[in-house]
């Protein structure tokens with residue numbers, strides 16, 4: 001399989017070295033395969049692209065994508081003497097194509113690397129390679145990361161196919177459930193059973209929808225359809241969605257406090273509602289006693305929507321990775337339903353609005369998730 005590698009470094013000598021490593025490696029590979037059999041089959045089929053500047057690297061990544069081809073692994077020198085910084089390069093590559101595996105090459109593990117981890121909240125996406133390195137390290141990284149790239153593609157297309165296949169029978173279950181409920185010709189016992197069917201079918205539907213959205217986000221296929229909305233109206237409608245779930249939690253006080261003086265903001269209503277519902281559902285899921293409060297604050301430039309609970313809380317060292325793909329905190333509450341996708345999706349949608357999600361939590365006491373959006377995100 002063809003593996004496209006891109007090296008970005010401001011020293012031409014280093015770039016020449018990279019090219020030579022891979023050429024030598026593939027020549028040796030070819031010789032060895034020839035000795036073993038008459039049919040030559042290359043283990044590694046690397047295509048090495050290089051760029052002396054961040055700008056050049058980014059335009060190559062864009063060009064490849066436009067051509068329907070792509071860069072699989074990119075090695076970025078963090079300290080470049082001119083043009084855009086290594087940090088900007090890494091962030092922009094991630095924005096252009098979040099599937100690209102990125103290796104940050106540097107002589108020091110410095111603050112910039114932490115900044116990259118923090119700003120993208122996707123630690124697993126970036127590897128860090130400390131200079132000086134052995135050429136085999138580069139070859140191994142190129143091989144393993146391109147393999148990871150292809151495996152992710154297979155995973156995503158599998159998830160996407162399975163979830164679309166599940167969606168059709170599920171819609172039919174939900175449709176007929178609604179018809180029976182509306183008919184009113186069900187016994188008291190039947191009504192109870194029907195309620196359980198409805199609840200589970202809706203849960204399954206939202207898990208399947210999360211899987212579909214997550215794959216779309218991975219492929220950068222999300223297009224926001226923004227509208228100008230009143231913040232308080234948006235909050236009231238969203239709050240009501242979770243009322244039936246909250247009613248089942250008898251020891252929780254589920255409350256909404258609207259903004260003192262409502263204003264408008266420009267958002268993709270359906271997607272942002274989904275994010276907020278995810279936060280509220282989590283709060284209700286991980287709280288048994290106390291309250292789940294939704295409240296809002298509008299500052300000069302931002303709208304802050306908070307969901308606060310008095311639930312199990314999250315340990316400090318786990319806070320950094322709860323926003324990662326498929327991440328769930330290992331604890332005695334692990335049996336609660338979920339795929340570990342909700343927060344990752346919420347973060348990506350809020351990011352796409354130019355906002356951020358902040359979290360504060362005390363283990364055993366409760367958590368507070370705040371969606372912060374710029375007022376003029378349109």
Ligand code: ADP
Pocket residue numbers: 278282283286309311312313314322327328329330337338339340341342343344367
């Ligand atoms: P899940 O489908 O597992 O809820 P999420 O991405 O929404 O996935 O959340 C990831 C993990 O973060 C959860 O499994 C849970 O461990 C933790 N978490 C999220 N919200 C809360 C909360 N309000 N209180 C405690 N833990 C939470």
